Amino acid sequence: MSRLVISGVSKSFGATRVLDHIDLDVPDGTAAAVVGASGCGKTTLLRVIAGFEAPDTGSVQLGTETVVRDNVCLPPQRRRIGYVAQDGALFPHLSVADNIAYGLDTGLRGAAARLRRHRDRDRVTELLAMVSLDPGFADRLPHQLSGGQQQRVALARALARKPALMLLDEPFSALDTGLRATTRQAVAETLRAAGMTSILVTHDQEEALSFAEQVAVMRDGRFTQVGPPQHVYHHPADLFTAHFLGDCVLLDALCEADIAKSALGPVPVQQHAPTGQTTLMLRPEQLTAQVGTTDHPHSGTVTEVDFRGPDVILTIDLAEGAGTVKVRRTGTQAPARGDRVRLTIQGTAMAYEKS
Ligand SMILES: Nc1ncnc2c1ncn2[C@@H]1O[C@H](COP(=O)(O)OP(=O)(O)OP(=O)(O)O)[C@@H](O)[C@H]1O
Missing domain, CATH: 3.40.50.300 (P-loop containing nucleotide triphosphate hydrolases)
Incomplete structure (x- = not known):
């Protein structure tokens, strides 16, 4: 033993x-x-x-x-x-x-x-x-x-x-x-x-x-x-732990009953999450960016494409100045700079009290 x-x-x-x-x-x-x-x-x-x-x-x-x-x-x-x-x-x-x-x-x-x-x-x-x-x-x-x-x-x-x-x-x-x-x-x-x-x-x-x-x-x-x-x-x-372990997408969100509302729509968060104004954390691979949808409320414009071999990291400016997010996509058929994309979230996000 x-x-x-x-x-x-x-x-x-x-x-x-x-x-x-x-x-x-x-x-x-x-x-x-x-x-x-x-x-x-x-x-x-x-x-x-x-x-x-x-x-x-x-x-x-x-x-x-x-x-x-x-x-x-x-x-x-x-x-x-x-x-x-x-x-x-x-x-x-x-x-x-x-x-x-x-x-x-x-x-x-x-x-x-x-x-x-x-x-x-x-x-x-x-x-x-x-x-x-x-x-x-x-x-x-x-x-x-x-x-x-x-x-x-x-x-x-x-x-x-x-x-x-x-x-x-x-x-x-x-x-x-x-x-x-x-x-x-x-x-x-x-x-x-x-x-x-x-x-x-x-x-x-x-x-x-x-x-x-x-x-x-x-x-x-x-x-x-x-x-x-x-x-x-x-x-x-x-x-701190979130940043240390990998890339983070951070968004302002209003949190109630373990649901957070952000510029990307409602998303479930961890149990017993703080309520009120929070900082929402997602991993870039939890976001999908679909090209071709221009007038969806949860959309944005690709401003940067960072090629990393097997995948790319897209920087996307959200509509109505709601901030910037990073999205990880596989390297094949990734959107190009200037493309309008619709964003959706997969899985659960983490909400933290605003510091
Ligand atoms: N024998 C020693 N006497 C005085 N200070 C020490 C001694 N050994 C380590 N320290 C100090 O303790 C702190 C932690 O050192 P440690 O080597 O454990 O860090 P670490 O996380 O392993 O760093 P690294 O990743 O750079 O190796 C440092 O500020 C170091 O200068």
Whole structure:
């Protein structure tokens, strides 16, 4: 069992509070992603879990073991936790096999260690297979691998100790877009196949949403929201979280009995939404723009077409100066600049009290 439960963890450096009452429950064998802007405290949280920093207050429980509470603080090497850093941190002078075998090291040195590593060769091959690397990579040096391959070796090294929990600190951020997505998928599959509990720290919302069963959005050392990716994306707790997780369409709306009336007509909103003047939030893919209707009340004019490959983002000026909205459309047969379009909303919107 390797459920991770973090309760009331706070940490200050001098007068600056970097973690402020953090609670997180990661069920056994699942992945959580902590996403937030640079400097919000993500790495510090991982360092507290790993044992490189002691929190001022709070507790960390891994499986049946309390690794931090009050005066108890297990040293990192006794925590059964693997850590993969942003740059992989492989030893440049050691081969791939020796880098991985280092993770298997039991403290033996010299000839005994060499003998041990030789015996561990089979395990190295097994670990390379786990991270989808050919056994032929074993004798290469890290600089003879691509960035994505290096990160897989780093993961294999961390897996070698069979940790109960894997911590991943922005492990894909140095990779270019294509490699990033494939490496992320490979790592997620490896961890899933191993049934390992994990936490990924990232500043990339798409990465967080695709990687984990649970996403925690961090702002200034606090979680603004923790929940399944689809829920936090479609029902963000506040406008900060909404903006952080993706593009937003914002409209003024009058809200009553969980229906909001805006320039685009009435739309259902979340249960127990605020009443009166609100700010309405939709995702751009919730709007459809149909060309050719000129006199419909919920129409507008396309003023910008931002081509992004698989889709385009249309900027549309609403009729009667009611504002501007952004609409996501597939790239084929998208409206052109100057087209008049009729707008309709799909699904439920989120209404927030006007700030
Ligand atoms: N040992 C330390 N001593 C003093 N301040 C620190 C220390 N470690 C981190 N900080 C500060 O704590 C804050 C949070 O740092 P942290 O590295 O946790 O942020 P982060 O969200 O991981 O950022 P990034 O995405 O840029 O890595 C920062 O303002 C940082 O300068």
